[in-house]
Amino acid sequence: MTDSVTISADYTLRPSELVATLTLLVEARQPVLVTGAPGCAKSALARQVAAEAVRQYLDVRALLLDPVDLHGIPWRDADGRTRWAPPAF
Known part of the structure; x- marks a missing residue:
């Protein structure tokens, strides 16, 4: 496990700092992109924040999706x- 993850292109945080940051962003309903090496606990920390906020954790891997899966179905x-019918995950 590495000792840091990158949140956006602007900040590098330790996993312990990431939980507090994600908690604030979830409460403010702000989107966030967390990047880091495989195994640096990105998903585990996001799951933890979702559980503590009593929110659903949804793991979406864009690589495995078709563009229509994210954009929706046209009608x-x-x-x-x-118009576009939004996807239901």
Whole structure:
């Protein structure tokens, strides 16, 4: 396990610091991208924060998805305009 992870391109945090940061971001409903080497506890820490906030943890691996899985399915509204039905995970 490495001793740091990167949150966005701007900050490098130790795992112990990441929990507090993620907690604040979850409470503020702000998106976040956490990157780091395999095995540096990114998923485990996100699961921990979700459990403590009594929120659902959803592990989405973009590499395994088709673009329509994230964008949704197109449909036409009453005016003939294309709309997108959001995906349900």
